[in-house]
Amino acid sequence: MDRKLQIGVIGAGRIAQLHIDNLAYRIPEAEVVGIADINFERAEEIAKKYKIINVYEDYKELLGNPDVDAVFICSTTDTHSPVSIAAAKAGKHIFCEKPIDRKLERIIPVLEEIKKAGVKYQVAFNRRFDHSYKHVRDVVREGKIGNVHIVKITARDPKLAPISYLKDSGGLFLDMCTHDFDMVRFLSGSEIVEVTAIGTCLVDKSVEKIGDIDTAITTMKLSNGALAVIDNSRQAVYGYDQRVEVFGSKGCVCADNATGDTTSIYTVEAVTKNKPLWDFLERFNDAYVEEARCFIDSCLNGAEIKADANDGLQSIKAALAAARSWKLGGIPVKVEE
Template identity: 40%
Template sequence: MLRVGLLGAGRIGQVHAVNIAGHDRSALVAVADVNTEASGKLAAQFGAEVRTSEEILADSGIDAVLVATSTDTHSDLIEAATAAGKAVLCEKPVDLSLARAKACKVKADASSVPVMIGFNRRFDPNFATLRAALAAGEIGRAELLSVTSFDPSPPPLSYIRVSGGLFRDMMIHDFDMAGFIMGDAPVRVHAAGSSIVDPAIGAAGDVDTAVVTLTYGDGRLAVIRNSRRAVYGYDQRLELLGSGGLLSAANMLENTVSKATAQGVVSAKPLFFFLERYMPAYAAEWSAFVAAVLDGGEVPVTLDDGIRALALAEAATQSARTGRPVVPEI
């Protein structure tokens, strides 16, 4: 049984608490958050103790921690946890700074404990099936990947100001997905972004609409499209063109009923919120982490993966600012 301390009791911490407590091979032992009301409520819900992060890290009876705190604390907590001999599952991104993330990896690598980065979309059954079909040679060689990721509405401006920007906060999932599908890192990143959803986002120094093209060393291409506004729901799609065919993963809809009449064909909208869309993926992600720690296998999403995605995010941020292609620092 994996005894787990949860660092962070916010929205995503609450999702993870459900999976930790509900898994037959893990137990939620303690919860920490700077908001003691939030940690107290979550701990009471699952029969865990309220502690500080320092107390959790110092407890030799806790085997692993899940880091769901603000991004600017991730590297510090990864370093402290691995130094204490605890396995770590840390929400994306590793850090807001690529240099800091690389320094964190050096310290974490000095320990022998597993560190996994929380890119949950790899565990979505649709995306995982698409990747497996590619690996099985069902469409030949991958040539052109298209990733669509549109949020139904922007987050609050208070979040935008501390998020690190759309490329580090939102599109970083898609950078990781491109690596997951294409198998390696691009040699060039070209990005364009604007603030057309909400001018206040632009005034805060961010963009809300962006397109990025990734060019790989062998000529393959990936195109990523992000928007903070899709009024019809949470739009998450993949399309992969190969030398022998096409693979695509469509949206998850509110239901599978469609109506066809002389006026046209109508179906349900996509699921509206990311938690509805990706709850199965979060559960599968946690199962993979537990298995890696208890059974001694490799974690499926490494610190290197997290650093690669962050490097692409930094390159895209620079490219969008200058209008020029950028070689990522991977």
């Protein structure tokens, strides 16, 4: 390692801090050299804590710094696409929090611009970097379960997010399911062709009032002929319930929930085991490090990007089709419509 990758971070919220911490302490090949946030004080505070030398209010100044090799875009969702375009024009490699955008007409130009600029672009589909999910994918790719017939995903959040957050989240399918649509593609190695979604409001009636749902089942037809299904809930009181299963002609591979420990308690009443880990930060703790490490490796050594802009695009397309199917009362909607 001759030279560390010099990184600028755009945004200074929770997820930005998570990445900065990982870059500072877990990935020796990287160095955070700048941070930008419209809330300058917040950026300064983090800069102080992590000894980041350059602090900006305007991300464009950060992009103007020739020492910056790559940026992590951790600002609000609506800024992801314009910042991506500006960063690509500035010749920076880009790690962008998901989603790139919620509108196709704003994602397409990003793909064009990064192609033109020839920069690396990674979308933060952290689950692709989780040990268990990678193992499932590898088992599928190696043909151990034969041809894929059915992909099943359970994705349930532990706790309903505040209504204030949900209001601007884009709705269940765009906010929560994009990870799951990406998993369907990742695990099957196939594209989503058609989507049918049913949904309802069972966790909290306030969700209905903002025109959204909190419980849904989405089925899909894939380009290789296989079927897929996702079930979602905004609230599983026992923890972050994240399971996947791929069934094929020669067998089945699945990943169960991760738990906090491996204990069992036997009493006259029952056998008790530990609950699933509580949230995505606990569950995908290592995956966050791994996704950053892979991005740095791509920038420094040309390693393949494992979650690229097209992956970001396809996942949004599927989510939009699901949202449309649900609104139309559950009729099938083609993704390429």
